[in-house]
Amino acid sequence: MRWKFKPEPNEEEVEKLASELGIDKVLSKLLVQRGIKSFDEAKDFFRPSLENLHDPFLMKDMDVAVERIEKAIQNKENILVYGDYDVDGTTAVSLMYSYLIERCSNVATYIPDRYKEGYGVSLQGVDFAADNGFQLIIALDCGIKAIDKVQYAKEKNVDFIICDHHKPGEKVPDAVAVLNPKQVDCSYPYKELCGCGVGFKLIEALEYRNDGVIENLIPYLDLVATAVAADIVPITGENRVLAYFGLQVINTAPRNGIKAIIHQLEKKELTITDVVFVIAPRINAAGRIKHGNFAVSLLTELDYEAALEEAANIEKFNADRKELDAAITEEALIQIKDNNEEEKFTTVVYDENWHKGVIGIVASRLTETFYRPTIVFTKSGDKLAASARSVKGFDVYNAIEACSEYLVQFGGHKYAAGLTILPEQYEDFKRKFEEVVAKSISKDLLTPEIGIDAELDLCSITPKFYRILQQMAPFGPQNMKPIFYSSSVRDNGYGKQVGSDKSHLKLNIIYGADRRTYGAIGFSLGSKIDLVENGFDIAYCLDENTWNGVTSIQLVLKDLK
Structure with a gap:
């Protein structure tokens, strides 16, 4: 692995911010690296606020989209909420459907079949809308390149509103409204929303048009946070605010579908990483193995007992997905070798x-x-x-x-x-x-790269340091969990390989004049056991480890030299 140290930020800015916030210089350095250079910027970062969300009407075509939906509701038109079969698409469809069904009953959902229709807007989907009397399709997480499909719908008197975040081509479809902040002529301030995020901006605009307040939409943020985590979009700006409050909903009052997925977990509080590795794969498994409709059904289920049954079915899909994934990966590796x-x-x-x-x-x-x-x-x-x-x-x-x-x-x-x-x-x-x-x-x-944020004296690792570090969450692209570097550390002599196949490395690192000991775990680093006989350098994150009822800060090793 290549160890790449991030550029050193301006020393004066680091010292000034450290003084203003009363924090360790290393923590101040992490903030300046992330573009946070003042007390007010740090306040917004550490204390996200829904007031910091941008006005949805700044997005191109938002006013047109809202007017068309309001007209459909007033005229009792049939509305079809259409979305991709992955996590971003199914959460977006669930969000839009859940919101609209509260205001009108003529709403249905449509997820294309991955195998019969493929990705995005399909001719079959348009035919379904036309044949079943839908006058309006709201497409989420897809549609930005569906020029011919939208034209085909027009010929069948079906209108389209597109909510997408994928990179547009030279032309965009001739829809009633195209909501996509990545359009070159869209001046919306934040460009990195996921598909569900764009859908959220639409229901936000609808809510404001009807004299509602943003707090009314908090219950939908568990879906948005799940999509933000799964779609690997930057955890900056609006995405950070949406993910922050969405995680609170997941941990305190999740919708029945998400509650049913996580009810067996022993963890008291889920992080964005748990969403990526626990919730998202199960939602994804429906569209991968069977049909995305199973995910939408689960995420919109109003009865908890029914949600538990649906979640059990999705758990089976996920188990099948794991088996297929392992078998095909093995076949692909053989093909490459042969x-x-x-x-x-x-x-x-x-x-x-x-x-x-x-x-x-x-x-x-x-x-x-x-x-x-x-x-x-x-x-x-x-x-x-x-x-x-x-x-x-x-x-x-x-x-x-x-x-x-x-x-x-x-x-x-x-x-x-x-x-x-x-x-x-x-x-x-x-x-x-x-x-x-x-x-x-x-x-x-x-060659894989480890981006190292800062050098850290292990003696600086205190409960206060760790507590402030945790307040930088949720972590993700452009706000990754900080990776630290410490040099010339030593193991206490009891370092060992652990795990059923001895693939992991368990160390007790001694550092400093007072010879303090820090527990460390290096996943998939078992082969480096020989490197810990003398002094060595480490790249690592900090995490908590609970053993026999005692919780301590441990080093999670990324690499060692």
Whole structure:
């Protein structure tokens, strides 16, 4: 791993902020690194407020969207809430449906079938709306590239409102309203909302138009926080505020569906990491293994006992997902080895029998293994569908776009994308993608990087230091959990490999003149046991560990040298 130290911030700014806040200089340095340089900015950061959310009407087309929905409600038109089958899409659909059903009864939901319809707005979905008398479709987390589908809907007298956050193409659909802060002509101040976040801004605007207040919408924030966590959007600005209050809802008064998912957990308070690794995979499993409708049904369920039954079904889907994921990853690794492709700049693999619902997870696993841009293909009807994942610092969306002559369809983000090609184009696409990445990627990006925030004297780790550090949560992209560096530490001689396969490292680190001891755990670092015989350097996070009823601060090692 490469250890990369973040640039040193301005020393005067660090000292000034430390003095104003009465905190350790290391903590002040972490704040300045995150662009927080004044008392007021720190107050907003440590004490998020719903008052800091932007006026939703600053978003392009918001007023038009609100007027169209109000007209639909007044005229008792049928409204179809349409969304993608992943976490962001299903939470967004659940949010919009839950809000609208309180005001009108003519609302239904539609999630496309991952296998029969594929990603985004489908012709089948438009036909469903037209055939069943829906005059308005509100599309969430999709639609920004559905130019032909929206036109097709127009011809069938079905209106579209699009709420999306994916990168727009040169043209946008001719919908009644297109809500997407990433549009070049949209002056909305915050550009990094997820799809559910854009949906939340729409219900916020509807609430304000009807003389409501933001506090009325707090119960919906458990859905928004789940989408923010799952979609790996920056935890900055509005996303941080929405995630902060959404986590409070998850921990105090979650909707029945989320309550049913987490009811067996022993943890008293869930973090954003728990949302990513516990709640999100289960919601995702519905669309991956069966159908996204199961997720929407769970997230909108008003009866808790029924929610428990639905959550049990989704738990089975998640178990199936884990088995498929493990089996396909193993097959992909064999394919790469058999084809002697370990030394390439990219990983591109294909098998017509791989389950379309888990190829994104497999792409992530392969990226972790080989650490290079990765695409996993499978058969989807008469075409090949794929999920792409990237390494830190490399834009896989742009790399795929550079292979446009071979693409039937594609979309996504810098680090994750989906695409469709014709079977006969596979080898040509694979060759071109390798060429594009080889020419454009910096070689050091092919080695995993640990971004180190600050050097820390272990003697500085006090309960107060840790308490303030925890107030920087929720953590996530652009506000990651701080990683510290300490040099020339020693183990007390009882360091050992732990875990059933001895893959983890358990140490007791001695530091300072008073020879204080700090418990440390290094997951997947068991092979480095030989490095701890003498002085060594560590990169680590801080966390709490409870053992036999005693809670202490422990070091979670990321690497050691």
